[in-house]
Amino acid sequence: MIRYALSCANDHAFDSWFQSADAFDKLHAAAMVTCAVCGSPEVQKSIMAPRVRTSDAQPEKPLSAPASPAEQAVRELRKQLEANSENVGTNFATEARAMHDGSKPERSIYGEAKLEDAKALIEDGVPVVPLPFGPARKAN
Template identity: 35%
Template structure:
């Protein structure tokens, strides 16, 4: 896909996306292009500034798209997951059963983590068992 800056014979500027330059030419010849402001079908390409990627521009894009915030959130989630795994016991697939035993006083209170389906988590929460699902996270930030 390619984006062109276009201009009509009345001087209205606008942009449009095309599969390639040939697609623009075909649509122009067939009269499919129309100015969104005035409806003119006399359309031509306008001068375009090249899209040059610079370090500053990449930084502006990262800030605008939230990548910095996303990295910070991911780092906090990874830190929390590491703390849970360091201080808790991995009970694997037995997580729902062990969480209930702890909640109902049938087992000594301790930090645990493991696997549970979304339905099992919902059931635990309905029973008042406090659980926090931890997503699988990459160790390294990309």
């Protein structure tokens, strides 16, 4: 396992673990490495020094601990959204339009939409908002 210090095009800094340097390169090339704060796929490795652990060194903070108050707020938003809404996946635009038109009952939903579909929803007055994170990636 290898840990990289990463940053995105919006200057958010975060760390992530990868099985190997090659694994990072493959995931990065497939746009599967995204910013932990804003979801941007424009992620780069930051300059970092090797870590040498001595016996009296304090343990590192867990990887799951937020790097900043903004990251904590985004994590909390995601947690609340996932607990109180239905993930409709790639059917988001269809479901949102059907609820707006009255052909489906209103409920809290989230999911994915193509940019042109999201713009069409907004132009048609369907109340939608983009989220500050991308879809959760499933691990094996």
